[in-house]
Amino acid sequence: MPAEQIARVVIALAAAVMLAIAAAHPSVRRLEQRFGLSVLAASGFPLLALGYAFRAFGVVTEQTLSDLRPVYEFGLGWIGLAVGMQLNVRRLDELPPSFTTTLALMTLPATLLAAVSCALLLSGLGLIYGSGLLRDVLVLAACAAVSAPANLRLLLRHGPPRAMQLVSAITQVDQVAAFAILALVASMFRPQATVLWRLPRSGWFIVTLGVGFLLGVIIYLLLRNVRSRAEEFSLLIGGVALAAGTAGYLALSVPVVCALAGAVLANVPYHDRARLEATLGDFERPMYLLFLFLVGTTWRPLEWQGWVLGIVFAASRGYGKLIGARAAVRLAAADLPAARNLTLALLPESAVAIVVIFSLATLDPAPIPAIAWGINAVIVGSVLTEIYVQAMQRREARSVGEETGRFVTHFV
Amino acid sequence: MNVTRAMLMLLGVTAIAYAARSFLPFGATVTGSGAALALGFLIVAAIQMSHAADAVRFPHLTGYLLCGFLFGPSVFGIVTEAMIADLALVKGTAVGLIALLAGCELNFRHLRPRLRAISAISIATVALNFILLTTAFFWVASTVPVTAGFGVLGRLAVAVICANVVAAFSPAVVIGVITETEAKGPLSELCMSIVVVADLAIVVIYSLTSTLARSVFPEARQAGGITVLAAHIFGSIGVGIAFGIILALYIRRVGSRTGLLVFALLFIAAEAGRVLHLDPLMVGLTAGLFLENVSPVSGEQVTKATEVIALPTFAIFFAVVGAELHLRAFLHVAPFAVVAALVRATGLFIGTKIGVIIAGVDRDVGRLVPFGLLPQAGVAIALAVLVLNDFPPWGRVLGTILLGSIVVNELIGPVLFRFALAKAGEIRHRPARNEAESSEEVAVV
Numbered sequence: 057m058p059a060e061q062i063a064r065v066v067i068a069l070a071a072a073v074m075l076a077i078a079a080a081h082p083s084v085r086r087l088e089q090r091f092g093l094s095v096l097a098a099s100g101f102p103l104l105a106l107g108y109a110f111r112a113f114g115v116v117t118e119q120t121l122s123d124l125r126p127v128y129e130f131g132l133g134w135i136g137l138a139v140g141m142q143l144n145v146r147r148l149d150e151l152p153p154s155f156t157t158t159l160a161l162m163t164l165p166a167t168l169l170a171a172v173s174c175a176l177l178l179s180g181l182g183l184i185y186g187s188g189l190l191r192d193v194l195v196l197a198a199c200a201a202v203s204a205p206a207n208l209r210l211l212l213r214h215g216p217p218r219a220m221q222l223v224s225a226i227t228q229v230d231q232v233a234a235f236a237i238l239a240l241v242a243s244m245f246r247p248q249a250t251v252l253w254r255l256p257r258s259g260w261f262i263v264t265l266g267v268g269f270l271l272g273v274i275i276y277l278l279l280r281n282v283r284s285r286a287e288e289f290s291l292l293i294g295g296v297a298l299a300a301g302t303a304g305y306l307a308l309s310v311p312v313v314c315a316l317a318g319a320v321l322a323n324v325p326y327h328d329r330a331r332l333e334a335t336l337g338d339f340e341r342p343m344y345l346l347f348l349f350l351v352g353t354t355w356r357p358l359e360w361q362g363w364v365l366g367i368v369f370a371a372s373r374g375y376g377k378l379i380g381a382r383a384a385v386r387l388a389a390a391d392l393p394a395a396r397n398l399t400l401a402l403l404p405e406s407a408v409a410i411v412v413i414f415s416l417a418t419l420d421p422a423p424i425p426a427i428a429w430g431i432n433a434v435i436v437g438s439v440l441t442e443i444y445v446q447a448m449q450r451r452e453a454r455s456v457g458e459e460t461g462r463f464v465t466h467f468v
Numbered sequence: 469m470n471v472t473r474a475m476l477m478l479l480g481v482t483a484i485a486y487a488a489r490s491f492l493p494f495g496a497t498v499t500g501s502g503a504a505l506a507l508g509f510l511i512v513a514a515i516q517m518s519h520a521a522d523a524v525r526f527p528h529l530t531g532y533l534l535c536g537f538l539f540g541p542s543v544f545g546i547v548t549e550a551m552i553a554d555l556a557l558v559k560g561t562a563v564g565l566i567a568l569l570a571g572c573e574l575n576f577r578h579l580r581p582r583l584r585a586i587s588a589i590s591i592a593t594v595a596l597n598f599i600l601l602t603t604a605f606f607w608v609a610s611t612v613p614v615t616a617g618f619g620v621l622g623r624l625a626v627a628v629i630c631a632n633v634v635a636a637f638s639p640a641v642v643i644g645v646i647t648e649t650e651a652k653g654p655l656s657e658l659c660m661s662i663v664v665v666a667d668l669a670i671v672v673i674y675s676l677t678s679t680l681a682r683s684v685f686p687e688a689r690q691a692g693g694i695t696v697l698a699a700h701i702f703g704s705i706g707v708g709i710a711f712g713i714i715l716a717l718y719i720r721r722v723g724s725r726t727g728l729l730v731f732a733l734l735f736i737a738a739e740a741g742r743v744l745h746l747d748p749l750m751v752g753l754t755a756g757l758f759l760e761n762v763s764p765v766s767g768e769q770v771t772k773a774t775e776v777i778a779l780p781t782f783a784i785f786f787a788v789v790g791a792e793l794h795l796r797a798f799l800h801v802a803p804f805a806v807v808a809a810l811v812r813a814t815g816l817f818i819g820t821k822i823g824v825i826i827a828g829v830d831r832d833v834g835r836l837v838p839f840g841l842l843p844q845a846g847v848a849i850a851l852a853v854l855v856l857n858d859f860p861p862w863g864r865v866l867g868t869i870l871l872g873s874i875v876v877n878e879l880i881g882p883v884l885f886r887f888a889l890a891k892a893g894e895i896r897h898r899p900a901r902n903e904a905e906s907s908e909e910v911a912v913v
Contacts, residue, residue, distance in 0.1 A: 289776045290783060293511060301488070301501050304501025
C-alpha cells in the first residue's frame with residue numbers, strides 16, 4: 057500500500073473514532089436535547105457523511121466492507137431481536153379496543169399513498185414491472201409505515217389520558233408491520249442462486265416463520281439457565297449471530313427472522329426480562345450509528361433521482377398519516393387527540409426504516425440503482441420530516457410559552 | 469443435570485447449523501452469513517462445552533478448544549475453512565483484547581519485588597529451551613527427507629528457527645485460565661508476567677532468526693528485513709500508546725460504554741494492522757501497560773468495563789484456535805511432535821528450577837511455575853504458520869511438526885495449569901448457582 061494511502065487510512069480511522077467518542081459524549085447529548093434534535097440529525101448524520109466520504113476517498117474499500125459484513129448482519133439481527141421483543145402480547149392486551157383501528161389507519165393510508173406515488177415516479181424514471189419495481193415499492197411502503205414518537209408531552213397535552221399510551225404502542229407495533237412486509241418481499245423476491253433446497257416462493261415465507269420461531273425457542277432455552285450476566289450477554293450475542301447467520305445462509309431476511317425470535321422471547325416467562333431488555337437497548341444506539349456509517353458507504357447523494365424520490369416519499373407519507381389521523385379521530389375520538397397533533401406525533405420516521413431499506417440492499421447480490429435511490433429517499437424523507445416536525449413543535453411550544461429546548465424528539 | 473442440558477443444547481444448535489449448511493452445495497459458503505453463523509454457533513457451542521469441561525474440573529478453555537476442534541474442518545466440518553478465514557478479523561480483535569487485559573494486570577510497581585524472579589526464570593527457561601530444542605530439531609532436520617540433504621549450516625538454520633517457534637508461550641491461554649478461575653496469588657502473577665515478557669522476547673528473536681534463515685535459504689519469501697521489523701514493533705507500540713491515551717481520556721471524560729469503545733479500537737487495530745503491519749497483540753499489550761502504569765486511569769477500571777465482553781471473546785478466540793487444528797496433518801507427524809513437546813517441557817522444568825534457585829523464589833510456588841509456561845496457542849501458531857508459508861518446501865513439513873507440537877501443549881497445557889492453580893490454593897471458590905441463590909434468599913429473609 058502506498059504511503060499516501062496509509063496516511064489516509066490512519067487519519068480517517070482516527071477521525072471515525074473521534075467522531076464516535078464525540079457522539080457518546082454527554083455534552084453532545086445535552087446539545088441534542090437543547091436544540092430538540094434527534095440522534096439522526098445530531099450524531100447520526102456526521103457518521104452517514106463520514107461513511108460516504110470514506111467510500112469516496114477509497115478509505116473504505118470493497119475488502120473492508122466484505123470484512124464488515126458479519127458485523128452488519130449481526131447488527132441487523134440485534135435490531136430485529138430488539139424490535140421483536142416489543143411485541144409483548146400481554147402488554148398489547150392492556151390497550152383500549154380502538155388501538156387496532158388506530159394502528160391500521162395510521163399505517164395503511166401512508167403505506168398505500170407512498171407505494172402508489174413512488175411506483176409512479178419510479179416508472180417515470182424508467183423502472184419497469186419485472187425489473188424489481190414491485191419489490192422496491194413494497195419496501196418503500198414498509199418504510200413509510202414506521203414512526204418514531206415526537207414530543208408527546210407537548211403534542212398530546214390536551215389529549216385524553218390514554219393517548220400517550222396508544223401513540224407509544226403504535227410506534228412499536230408499526231415496526232412489526234414493516235417487518236411483515238419485509239418478510240413477504242424477502243420470500244417473494246429471493247435472489248436466484250445455486251442452492252440445494254427447492255421450494256415455491258410461498259414455501260420460503262413458511263420457512264422464515266419456522267426458522268424465526270425455532271431460533272427464538274433455542275435462544276430462550278439457552279438464556280433460561282445462565283449462571284452470570286457475562287454468560288447471558290455471551291449467549292445473547294451467540295444466539296443473535298446464530299439466528300442472523302442461519303437466516304443469511306438461507307437467504308432469508310435477517311431482521312425478520314431475528315424479530316420473530318425476539319417475539320418468542322417477549323412472550324415466554326423469563327426471570328429477569330428488564331435486564332435482558334436493558335442489555336439489548338444498551339447496544340441498540342451504537343448499532344444504529346454503525347448502520348448509518350454503513351449506509352453512508354452505499355449512499356449516492358449526487359443522483360438527483362434519489363432526492364426527487366425522497367421528496368415524493370416524505371410528502372405522500374405525511375399526507376397519508378394526516379388522512380389516517382382524521383379517520384382515526386372520527387372513529388375513536390375518546391382515546392385520541394386532535395388529528396393535526398396525532399399526525400405530528402407519529403410523523404417522524406423511525407430509524408427502523410433505514411434498517412428495512414438497507415436490508416433489502418443486502419438481500420440483492422447485484423443491487424440496481426433504484427435501491428440506492430430508495431436509500432436516499434428514506435434519508436431525505438427522514439430529514440425533511442424532522443425539519444417539519446421541529447418547526448411545528450417550536451410553533452406549538454411558543455404558543456404555550458414553554459422553553460423549546462426541553463422538547464426532545466426520540467430517535468426510535 | 470447441567471451437563472445433560474448443555475449437551476442437549478449443543479445437539480440443538482449443531483442441528484440448526486448443519487441444516488443451514490445443507491442449503492448450499494458442499495464447500496460453498498456465503499460471505500458474511502457464513503462468518504455470522506460460525507460466530508454464533510461457536511460461541512453457543514463453546515459455552516455448552518465449557519459446562520461439560522467444568523463438570524470434570526477441566527478449564528473452560530479446554531472446552532472451547534475441544535469445541536472448535538470437534539466442529540471444525542478436521543472432524544465434523546460444521547465450521548468450514550472459509551468460515552474460519554472470515555473470522556480472522558474477530559480473532560485479531562480477540563487477541564488484542566486478551567493482550568489489553570494482560571497489560572492491565574501488569575503493574576510494574578507491584579512487580580518490582582518479583583522482577584528478579586521474572587527475569588531469572590524467563591532467561592533460564594528461554595535460553596535452555598533454545599539449546600535443547602535446537603539440538604532436537606537438528607536431529608529432526610537430519611532425519612526428515614526434505615532437510616536431510618542440507619549442509620550443517622542449513623540444518624542449523626532450520627533447527628534454530630523451529631526451536632524459536634516451539635519455545636513460544638501463550639499469554640492468551642494463561643490469562644484466560646486465570647480470568648475464568650478468578651485466581652489470585654503469587655503463582656498466577658508470576659506465570660502471567662513471565663509468559664508476557666518472555667513471549668515479547670520470543671517474537672523479537674523470531675524476527676532476527678528468520679532474517680538469518682532467509683540469508684541461508686535464498687529461495688525463501690523475502691520479508692522487508694530489519695526496517696520493516698522495526699516499523700512493525702515500534703509502530704505497534706506507538707499505536708498501543710495512542711490507544712491507551714484515547715482510552716484514558718474516554719474513561720475520564722465520558723465513562724459510558726467503555727467496553728464498546730475498546731472493542732471498536734481493537735477492531736480498527738486488527739483491520740488497519742493488516743495493511744500497516746501492526747501486531748494486535750503488541751498494540752493491546754502496550755495500551756494495557758500504558759493504562760495501568762502511566763495513565764491516571766487504573767487497569768482495573770478497563771478490566772471491569774470489558775468484563776462482560778471478555779467471555780464471548782475468549783470463547784470465540786479459543787474455539788477458532790481449536791478449529792484450526794488439523795487432525796490428519798498432526799497424526800502424520802505425531803511422533804516428532806510429541807518428542808518436541810517433551811523436550812520443551814523438560815527445558816521448562818529444568819529452566820524454571822535454575823531460575824528459582826538464582827532468584828530465591830519460594831520452592832512451593834517455583835515447583836508449580838512450569839505448568840503455567842506449558843500452554844501454547846496464538847503466537848506459537850502464528851509463528852509456525854509463518855515458517856510454513858515463508859520457507860517452501862521444507863517449511864511445509866517442519867511447519868506441520870511445529871503445529872503438531874503446539875497441539876499437544878494446547879490441549880494439555882490449560883488442564884495442567886488449572887490443576888497447578890488449584891494446588892497452590894489460588895482459585896477463588898465460586899458457589900454454584902443454586903447455592904448462591906439460596907444464600908441470597910437467606911440474606912433477604
